[in-house]
Amino acid sequence: MNLRHYNQQISFVDALNADEFAHLHQLGYHMVINNRPDEEEGGFLTHQQEQQLADRQGIKYLYLPFTYDTLTREDVYTFHRQVKSGKKLIAHCRSGARSVSLFFLHALCEGLMDEKAFQATCRQYDVDAAPALAWYARQQQIAPVAxxxxxxxxxxxxxxxxxxxxxxxxxxxxxxxxxxxxxxxxxxxxxxxxxxxxxxxxxxxxxxxxxxxxxxxxxxxxxxxxxxxxxxxxxxxxxxxxxxxxxxxxxxxxxxxxxxxxxxxxxxxxxxxxxxxxxxxxxxxxxxxxxxxxxxxxxxxxxxxxxxxxxxxxxxxxxxxxxxxxxxxxxxxxxxxxxxxxxxxxxxxxxxxxxxxxxxxxxxxxxxxxxxxxxxxxxxxxxxxxxxxxxxxxxxxxxxxxxISGGNLPEPENNGKRYLKIPLNSF
The missing domain is CATH 3.60.15.10 (Ribonuclease Z/Hydroxyacylglutathione hydrolase-like)
Incomplete structure (x- = not known):
């Protein structure tokens, strides 16, 4: 397991095997983000297998696969939303490089980091920034229409x-x-x-x-x-x-x-x-x-x-x-x-x-x-x-x-039926 730590909350790693997965809870991780598409060759665990391993340990699991041909701004912000949750998380792809880039792309997209700083930061994690920067350059030319x-x-x-x-x-x-x-x-x-x-x-x-x-x-x-x-x-x-x-x-x-x-x-x-x-x-x-x-x-x-x-x-x-x-x-x-x-x-x-x-x-x-x-x-x-x-x-x-319950109906009562509750004389 080639762990790379950003801080105490966030780590990056290459593709996990079943034995490594079994130790994640012991290491204090509460969430796994998988950025590797199942279609990639190499005999890796599928995301369904990873999901089952995560479930056994009570770890939250998110399958967020991408290549730089399929990556969207939505993917960047979905990753960032998980980071904001405060959960201790570990992200992986095949080598860990895409996961590192995805994490720092949010700062780049938000103007919190320029391209030179992005490149230097990726280098600290032994990651080639060129594919992510090429994706970012293409994004500047996109004007999506709703x-x-x-x-x-x-x-x-x-x-x-x-x-x-x-x-x-x-x-x-x-x-x-x-x-x-x-x-x-x-x-x-x-x-x-x-x-x-x-x-x-x-x-x-x-x-x-x-x-x-x-x-x-x-x-x-x-x-x-x-x-x-x-x-x-x-x-x-x-x-x-x-x-x-x-x-x-x-x-x-x-x-x-x-x-x-x-x-x-x-x-x-x-x-x-x-x-x-x-x-x-x-x-x-x-x-x-x-x-x-x-x-x-x-x-x-x-x-x-x-x-x-x-x-x-x-x-x-x-x-x-x-x-x-x-x-x-x-x-x-x-x-x-x-x-x-x-x-x-x-x-x-x-x-x-x-x-x-x-x-x-x-x-x-x-x-x-x-x-x-x-x-x-x-x-x-x-x-x-x-x-x-x-x-x-x-x-x-x-x-x-x-x-006020998000559309959830009332829980069934002991006869298996659900009931609405109407306040009398309140209006």
């Missing part, structure tokens, strides 16, 4: 999205709906499966399952999709505060903590990638105190902040909502470039028109019926007055107890 597909759920008027980097064949699902029939209490996965079938037909790989906020008008299918695909799920970091509000209302003292439900809880300004498509998180409170916007490439997924220009904006009267906070959020979204494509999360089809879901910053600024001609004070007064007349969404008390 491909967006919408899926309309008519019962709640919800828009779900698949956004993809078609060059790398990576994609994300945003705000997936779990089908629920309130009359029968039946739950199904028709909407989510429809998106999975579409992704399969496109031969894309699912990179993320993203919720913009805990929804009040439909169940989230994020948890089910994560179980089906193994893709990581994410939401805004303020979900913990929403949980605190609603677990008191529902009296759910044993509600699982956010870190046990979502793989990532994004804060304002966090960066993520879908293939080579760069995503940035914009904290967007107002509708809820946990809402976020996903600004990906030239697209922004704004859900309940802005509807189509003829429909205005989200309501702000839910617990944790604020008309003033929503105004500030809208100003931030409308400061994006004029041609930014804005994708709303609902369309209620005023006057029975056809479903619409895409606008632009320029169009919203000039045409939105709640913004054009209004200043902050007028907007807050109008929004507050309107919200006072609105009934609660039909599914709110049913949906929120599911969505």
């Amino acid at each position: 491909e967006v597909h919408s899926f309309y759920e008519p019962k709640s008027g919800s828009l779900q999205y698949v956004i993809a980097d078609p060059e790398t064949r990576r994609c994300a699902i945003i705000d997936p709906v779990l089908d629920f029939d309130r009359n029968s209490g039946a739950v199904s996965h028709r909407q989510a499966q429809m998106m999975l079938d579409f992704i399969h037909r496109q031969n894309w790989r699912l990179s993320w399952i993203l919720d913009t906020h805990p929804h009040a008008d439909h169940f989230s299918a994020a948890a089910w999709l994560a179980r089906q695909t193994g893709a990581p799920s994410a939401i805004g970091e303020k979900i913990s505060q929403v949980q605190d509000l609603w677990k008191a209302i529902y009296h759910l003292p044993a509600l699982p903590a956010p870190e046990t439900i979502w793989d990532a809880r994004f804060k304002d300004g966090d960066i993520f990638y879908i293939g080579n498509l760069r995503g940035e998180v914009i904290f967007s409170p107002g509708h809820t105190l946990a809402s976020v916007t996903y600004h990906i490439g030239n697209c922004a997924f704004i859900h309940d902040t802005l509807f189509m220009p003829d429909s205005g904006t989200a309501r702000t009267d839910f617990p944790g909502g604020s008309a003033e906070a929503l105004w500030e959020t809208l100003q931030r979204i409308l400061s994006l470039p004029d041609d930014t494509r804005l994708f709303t999360g609902h369309d209620y089809r005023p006057d029975g028109r056809e479903v619409q879901y895409e606008s632009s910053v320029a169009r919203q600024r000039s045409e939105n019926v709640w913004l054009a001609g209004n200043d902050k004070a007028a907007f807050i007064a109008k929004r507050t007055a309107r919200d006072a007349t609105l009934p609660l969404p039909d599914l709110m008390l049913m949906a929120l107890q599911i969505n």
Whole structure:
């Protein structure tokens, strides 16, 4: 075992055999990252075999294979996300060289290290930096274009999205709906499966399952999709505060903590990638105190902040909502470039028109019926007055107890059935 240590947390090694794997727990490692594709010749362990060996020791395992022909920015950031977890980890490929380069590529991509420093750092680990630098040079010439597909759920008027980097064949699902029939209490996965079938037909790989906020008008299918695909799920970091509000209302003292439900809880300004498509998180409170916007490439997924220009904006009267906070959020979204494509999360089809879901910053600024001609004070007064007349969404008390758990349904009781809990006289 040719161990190379970066610090007490991170080490690199060449391909591991079964005997070496058996000692990793004794050495204090809590995670193994395998960067070697199974297709490489040499009689090495497959990733399935490594997974089994890791499972026996209770070690987390991530298969993140790449060559410099297949490497994406997403891979670089996935590795970095594991480093940020703080777990003591060991990464390997065939010789350890690619794992070393992958680790330091994050600093290079973020401008924390220049090419000369990258080369010198790799040399310290006896690694040839040339292949990684050639990959980095190619990245500077890439301008990935997002491909967006919408899926309309008519019962709640919800828009779900698949956004993809078609060059790398990576994609994300945003705000997936779990089908629920309130009359029968039946739950199904028709909407989510429809998106999975579409992704399969496109031969894309699912990179993320993203919720913009805990929804009040439909169940989230994020948890089910994560179980089906193994893709990581994410939401805004303020979900913990929403949980605190609603677990008191529902009296759910044993509600699982956010870190046990979502793989990532994004804060304002966090960066993520879908293939080579760069995503940035914009904290967007107002509708809820946990809402976020996903600004990906030239697209922004704004859900309940802005509807189509003829429909205005989200309501702000839910617990944790604020008309003033929503105004500030809208100003931030409308400061994006004029041609930014804005994708709303609902369309209620005023006057029975056809479903619409895409606008632009320029169009919203000039045409939105709640913004054009209004200043902050007028907007807050109008929004507050309107919200006072609105009934609660039909599914709110049913949906929120599911969505503050990431879409996980309540555990079965001793008769094997699951039950929703409705607080009486709370609103």
